[in-house]
Amino acid sequence: MHFSSTSLVFCLLVFQPFVYGQLDYKFYDSTCPNLTRIVRFGLWSAMANDTRIAASLLRLHFHDCISNGCDASVLLDETSSFESEKDALGNRNSLRGFELIETIKANVEKACPKTVSCIDILTLAVREAVFLTGGSYWPLALGRRDSVTANITAANTEIPSPFESLDNIIAKFTAKGLNLKDVVALSGAHTIGFVKCFAFKFRLFNFSGSGVPDPTLDASLATKLQNVCPNQDDSDNTLVPLDAVTTTKFDNIFFKNLVNNSGVLASDQVLMTDNRTTALVVNYSRYPFLFAKDFGDSMVKLSNVGVITGQNGQVRNKCNLVN
Structure with a gap:
């Protein structure tokens, strides 16, 4: 069968895996093939003991992404270099689920050391949480990188409030x-x-x-x-x-x-x-x-807002600390 160059280009466009910037549906297929299974098991175990955790993870993910982009900056503890976004007005005393993400991250590290970012774990965990509570299941391109700093100013100003118009x-x-x-x-x-x-x-x-x-x-x-x-x-x-x-x-x-x-x-x-x-x-x-x-x-x-990819940012070893 003869393909023209135009037909070949079309086929490549149609059959190549979807890539969003440098995000890819198959990003961890060879480096961490059991990633989704590990995340799902972590969610399933947590939800058996905490009926609120799915909603809490959705809120955690939204507050991370809508403020300065999806970069897991909301997971970082305060350091001498920056204030933690956990202390922002819309986050303080309301965000939860940090320990669960750390637990899943630790399990992922055992299977695939220094490979999967905290933000990809959080993004996957939210999808699994929605699915396990009866909601939809959507395809996710992966390959996000974690930020190396936090932005409490953005967290204080960019997150919508229930009192706003x-x-x-x-x-x-x-x-x-x-x-x-x-x-x-x-x-x-x-x-x-x-x-x-x-x-x-x-x-x-x-x-x-x-x-x-x-x-x-x-x-x-x-x-x-x-x-x-x-x-x-x-x-x-x-x-x-x-x-x-x-x-x-x-x-x-x-x-x-x-x-x-x-x-x-x-x-x-x-x-x-x-x-x-x-x-x-x-x-x-x-x-x-x-x-x-x-x-x-x-x-x-939402999960593609302000993502860090390529050689920018890092894959944190623990989600609350920069390497």
């Missing part, structure tokens, strides 16, 4: 190359998330000086939340599920809740009331497979 949240996403659909799809991670009372308490009592709860919050849910987060006592740190219907299952019920005015966070409920995002919320509430697909696509985009 939708305009500000959208702006923080678009600054990272993410779009409006990514904002809504990635918010769906709250289907297995938890939040402390202080993040939404202002909606429950005397909202904007009105003397009543936020009118965009379902009245029966408002009453339930008032009982869990009383106004007179120190309940600010009490944890509440963002989806009380299927708390530990990754599904589209979060969006059904928004349609029914049962979003706990104001920054979530606004997705249903803003005409830029309402249609996406409704579609995700109706079509679970659409949400699963778009969530996976958005997670791929």
